[in-house]
Amino acid sequence: MPSRIPRTLPRLLALAALLGASPLALAAPGKTPSFDIARVANDIKILSSDEYEGRGPATRAETKTITYIAEAFKAAGLKPAGDKGSFFQDVPLLRSDIVGTPSLSMAIGGTATPLTQGDQIAVRAASTGQTAVKLDQAPLVFVGYGVKAPERNWDDFKGIDLKGKIMVVLVNDPDFEGGEGDFGGKLMTYYGRWTYKYEEAARQGAAGVLVIHESEPASYGWATVKNSNTNTMFDIVRSDPTKAHTAMEGWIQKDLATRLFQASGTDFDAAKAAARKADFRPMPLKATMTASYQVKPEIITSHNVAGVLPGSGHPEETVIYSAHWDHLGIGAPDAKGDTIYNGALDNASGTAALLELARAYGKGKKPDRSVLFLAVTAEEKGLLGSEYYAANPLRPLATTVGAINMDGPFAAEKTRDFSISGAAKLDLLTMLTEEAGKVGRHYTPDARPEAGSFYRSDHFPFAKRGVPAISYDAGQELVNGGAARGKQLADVYTRDRYHQPADEYDASWNTDSWQGDLALLYRLGDRLANGRTWPNWSADSEFRAAREATAAQRK
Template identity: 40%
Template sequence: MQHAKPAMAGLAVLAFTAACSPSQPSDTNQDNMALQAFPAVTDADGYVDTNFSATYRDHLRTLASDEFEGRAPGTRGEELTVDYVRSVYEQAGLVSMTDDTYTQMVPMARIAPSRVTNMQFSGADDSNEFSYRQQMMGWTQRITDAVEVEDSDMVFVGYGIVAPEYDWNDHAGLNVEGKTVVMLVNDPGYATQDESLFNGNAMTYYGRWTYKFEEAARQGAEAAIIIHETGPAGYGWGVVAGGSPVRFSLKTDDLNSHRAKIEGWVTEESAQTLFNHVGMTLDEARERALSSDFTPIELNRQMSMIVENEIEFFETANIIGKVEGSLYPDEHVIYMAHWDHMGTDPISGAIFNGAQDNASGAAALLSLAEAFGQGEQPERSIVFLMVGAEERGLLGSLWYGEEPLLPLDQAVAGINMDMQNMYGPMRDFVVVGWNNSDMQDVAAPFVAAQNRYLAPETNPETGFFYRSDHFSLANKGVPMLYAKGGIDHFEKGKAYGREMYEYLFAELYHKPADEYDPKWDLRGMQQDLWVYFRVGYELANTRRWPQWAPGNEFEAERLATDHLRQD
């Protein structure tokens, strides 16, 4: 293992001084503290003092203010956000990679359904239908005025997975061209809790509903339906059916014609009626789907459905700056966070300021950009990738993954910052996607230097690793670290940390109440910023190339580019 170099001598903005004794933060006096960044050592209690880069709180407060109107793509809030981030990049001395604008425009389509019929079924014996929102949800990701599926034969394809590294193919020997495939959510590992099957309780990429729709389309299906179950999905039917039916997509040359015409969900109870027609219970279907030699089941039903849309095209921005590497400028480390949130409610006028989701991560990226931009030049380049349209389906990062400004085969690794810790110093540094890559090994010594410990996420079955922007780069083979302070508070213990975590998701997440609070204890944020900085500095100034764990679903993509690298 290679070791980090000493701290950069000229890095005035990152004075690696010994931490002072910890003290409790006041409500607002931190705003006026002198600029002092992330200490390299800690006190006897193991956490850094209350001094932190004063600009972090300024960035957080500004981005989460009412003036920015919830930072929705395609709005005045986006314009203000782009101008603000650009000004920070310029002052930090970052290089623009797009004609001095620091922006990469992302072509978007808004797909608003004006008419969605019930899902209708016919067969040899009778016909019936599932009602929209109550028993089924359906839409199209095709950018078109209307799609129609008529009398499409239905077939149950188990989990709908084709995973060579797990020797699993639910579509083996089956032609689903023009058919409607019906699938279970999650993957066989979760269903069995068998650690030797897929990744046991922890969801793999193959368990994500997005993958299942993509695979169904690759197989030529006309429609793709997932059976909803609260446990393996990680959320109730209300999440599926209760949200806005409006969809967003990238505007590509094929206008998403490669997607299945219809994508959707049916309730568990509704799915049972489909299996009744072939003399089978849903439980029996689940059991058969757990075999690696599973044979698809014809359901002897035909499905029909129509979706009509209103289409609107617009652009949003990724905001990108770079610190040029002195020796290996094409090789680069990526810091990323999303700047966007949900905007303003058109009826009530309430502003969804998204302070924690994700002004907190955007402010972290800006603080790191200032630190690296004003320091000595690293050997490898460092890219600061502020992506848009995360709340619209990770679309800004997806576009960057398809249209990178530096080749992704030369991306050393990346760090994603989404929904940061606002609740004080935490002993645990929680890695989302535990043991997915050796990126957590890179972080480990810096976490230990703070008298902290690495910890896996507590709910890996929900697949959070595949639900933030780093996934778009991981899917291209780039090892990504997605980690942050957890719940084990240095002073108040795990009960307090768990209470704050539950409060965040119950009362603030995706609600107008997610606003900046001057009483937030940002000592934990200082901890994490220092780790993020040290990990990036280590990778930017050594010849290290992190790798995915053997057998990981992203390993093959990484290994395919090894021959392009300089060692």
């Protein structure tokens, strides 16, 4: 499923000039260069063109994309930081495709109900390595939010045996509706993420899992669910994939779920209300599911692209800038028949920002610490490129000062604020807030912490291993129209373009925020690269212990 929604990117047609931008000016440490906005726009235009076919991993478009990035890194003066002296890090992945059209149906209260892939239901190609999925009248069981959290005295399963059964779960976590409770209120915990629910289904021994889609708690519409689940699936290569995945994983529309509950003698709202309480007990539904489809699994190799500017004083210490280069590739046609998911904003824009920052550092005075520029693969498939890097780092994580990620880093127009993806307390945010204050911008917390954005960008694999890491967000409080208009533009983008073929380059984008956004990103990295501080997480952060465990390796 998707990455964080780039809610602050250009959404609507607002006139902007891409001509006349200044070439990159040299900058000494502590000074901010001027960035070539026309060049940034051109990088986005090229990377999101139809010729790049949506930048799907392990396609011919990947070769074209990573070559473009590596050549830009080389031209910027970076040194190869990948495998065997190259700019590339091999990322082995399990790629799975459904062969043909899956046969899907339910018996709801005794009534046979055929289901169409992409309409009422969206099932994924199995990530277990098996070549076929066959379910014959598997019973459906509603297990609330599908959460087992001993530290919160919460167990939605109550010892039920789910072997041979399909687990039906709500999206998000139990606090979403009421805004308070055992799960941090509106702030989504990891228990609310669909990835957790899939993992828990595997731990429970279920035959499959179906997440009930609702746009508000999911933070995206059905089009996003369909487009993200009915194409090629990827996962890291696991020794036993059944420990992380069930054979069938998918989503269903709320209307279908409503029918399931009605046939079982209750209604959707009542079932959801019951699931918000710790005493909830699993509810067998008067419905079964039958499914049959072939799956083609194969191990492929995708690539991260890594270039480093070695430090002049402490080259063994590393500051990371990252962005994912991939998008959804070629998929189901939209209403206009367009099958290329160009991913201009998500995330050709972040990749373009990464390249421009590399040029800025490459042309400036060498920093004291090394700066690694990392373009990662398969973010759209579950942060797989960044997860692989964090598990197999090219440079030690213990001496990685911090990671600054860019996933849709530009605002629709010039803003008065900035934000980060999700909610976290760490020194990097304090430092970024200080740098923003110098240019009259302020920090605004993530407007939708319930969307779980912290877990949906490539900083997260670093964070969970203790590395201070953030994903930059350019803010939503527009100079022209304030936060209300910023939200309006964000909502339009989410509805009409996010994870759809319509996410295309548009020469009429307003680029007024881009210079300032790149400057903030540069200033934070420059401060880290030319300082001697080791930023950390707040004392009450769940990530601090992992950082402290490696403290002896830092000088």
